[in-house]
Amino acid sequence: MNFQLTEEQLAVRDAAREFARSELLPGVIERDSEAKFPKEQVKKMGELGFLGMMVDPKYNGGGMDSVSYAIAMEELSKIDASASVAMSVNNSLVCWGLEKYGTEAQKQKYLTQLASGEVLGAFCLSEPEAGSDATSQRTTAEKQGDHYLINGVKNWITNGSSASIYLVFAQTDASKAHKGISVFIVERGWEGFVVGKKEDKLGIRGSDTHSLIFTDVKVPAENRIGEEGFGFTYAMETLNGGRIGIASQALGIAAGAYELALAYSKERKTFGKPICEHQAIQFKLADMATQIEAARLLVYRAAWLKDQGEDYAHASAMAKLYASEVAMSVTIEAVQVHGGYGYVKEYHVERLMRDAKITQIYEGTSEIQRIVISRKILR
Numbered sequence: 001m002n003f004q005l006t007e008e009q010l011a012v013r014d015a016a017r018e019f020a021r022s023e024l025l026p027g028v029i030e031r032d033s034e035a036k037f038p039k040e041q042v043k044k045m046g047e048l049g050f051l052g053m054m055v056d057p058k059y060n061g062g063g064m065d066s067v068s069y070a071i072a073m074e075e076l077s078k079i080d081a082s083a084s085v086a087m088s089v090n091n092s093l094v095c096w097g098l099e100k101y102g103t104e105a106q107k108q109k110y111l112t113q114l115a116s117g118e119v120l121g122a123f124c125l126s127e128p129e130a131g132s133d134a135t136s137q138r139t140t141a142e143k144q145g146d147h148y149l150i151n152g153v154k155n156w157i158t159n160g161s162s163a164s165i166y167l168v169f170a171q172t173d174a175s176k177a178h179k180g181i182s183v184f185i186v187e188r189g190w191e192g193f194v195v196g197k198k199e200d201k202l203g204i205r206g207s208d209t210h211s212l213i214f215t216d217v218k219v220p221a222e223n224r225i226g227e228e229g230f231g232f233t234y235a236m237e238t239l240n241g242g243r244i245g246i247a248s249q250a251l252g253i254a255a256g257a258y259e260l261a262l263a264y265s266k267e268r269k270t271f272g273k274p275i276c277e278h279q280a281i282q283f284k285l286a287d288m289a290t291q292i293e294a295a296r297l298l299v300y301r302a303a304w305l306k307d308q309g310e311d312y313a314h315a316s317a318m319a320k321l322y323a324s325e326v327a328m329s330v331t332i333e334a335v336q337v338h339g340g341y342g343y344v345k346e347y348h349v350e351r352l353m354r355d356a357k358i359t360q361i362y363e364g365t366s367e368i369q370r371i372v373i374s375r376k377i378l379r
């Protein structure tokens with residue numbers, strides 16, 4: 001067993017850390033307040049190769065391993081989880097499946113643009129009545145000769161208004177339930193495709209989350225990924241990897257809040273000494289550091305299993321379940337360490353606390369992760 005990061009992984013960590021501090025930190029409070037998407041910053045992330053990290057270089061990707069991706073996600077999420085979710089969705093939920101299951105023509109046309117960060121992608125599974133219960137898709141895709149007509153509504157779609165390429169799940173045969181779900185590549189601007197309401201959220205306020213409305217959207221048959229009926233398996237397999245991305249995001253949010261609390265505890269004095277010299281604060285810091293380290297081991301192991309070509313579905317669910325709960329508890333404690341200062345925006349920890357909550361919800365709630373884990377244990 002080797003816990004040491006490689007030279008390449010360390011270089012990725014340093015580059016991501018530097019980028020987060022120099023490019024994401026300035027303006028992060030304002031972007032959160034104004035619910036402003038970090039457009040320029042995400043563009044630079046593309047130029048630096050953060051949006052297609054694991055894709056084969058022949059499709060403009062970085063050809064890196066999943067551990068490097070988890071490390072980069074952690075570093076960016078320490079500062080700006082709104083930027084890092086755009087990265088996570090593009091890498092894990094859009095590029096990964098296209099590379100694994102797309103045709104060569106789909107990869108040349110779409111993956112090359114997505115992996116280079118020239119355009120952003122979105123993953124459109126959730127619906128008003130199909131969140132955790134993802135098999136209950138109401139969106140339909142009706143085959144008409146050489147194309148399909150898509151009708152329906154998708155909800156809470158990350159990169160909703162900033163994406164150009166959307167992976168849309170729809171029922172092609174409702175009588176077959178989840179085995180009748182298919183997945184299609186839909187381009188922004190196609191007739192009948194409208195970006196709907198923007199959500200006003202508790203956290204990750206810079207991430208643009210929208211509903212999407214499809215009315216008789218004509219999608220060429222060659223834009224279906226895989227066979228008809230493959231969509232649900234495609235979604236589940238994609239989410240197994242996506243959960244490593246969100247687990248890394250949760251880890252980063254926790255680590256970012258902890259680093260701020262640690263630094264503050266050395267500066268702030270009460271009762272004649274820095275608060276880090278009070279045992280009440282020392283114990284909080286010790287618990288935070290231990291939880292973060294345990295979360296990091298679960299996250300890296302899930303990523304490593306994926307890199308080894310092993311089954312990683314339950315490992316990614318465990319990593320996401322644990323890291324997201326650590327993100328919540330560590331950020332709450334980081335606010336507490338900061339006292340009154342922690343409750344105001346200037347000190348960043350209240351934002352991290354709000355951002356942490358979504359990691360227990362999206363890409364499968366904590367309850368869904370427990371379903372995935374318990375099914376594996378009981379199988």
Ligand code: CAA
Binds near residue numbers: 133236240
């Ligand atoms: N990996 C691979 N396959 C899986 C799987 C997994 N983790 N979980 C289920 N499957 C397969 C099953 O093997 C089964 O296949 P067969 O029919 O061929 O046997 C099929 O999927 C259906 O599974 P179940 O019978 O278990 O279906 P279910 O309805 O009882 O449970 C579920 C399925 C696990 C609860 C699933 O609906 C689920 O994961 N829900 C959560 C959805 C989710 O994570 N949504 C996130 C939206 S995307 C997002 O948040 C992106 C963003 O913006 C950041």
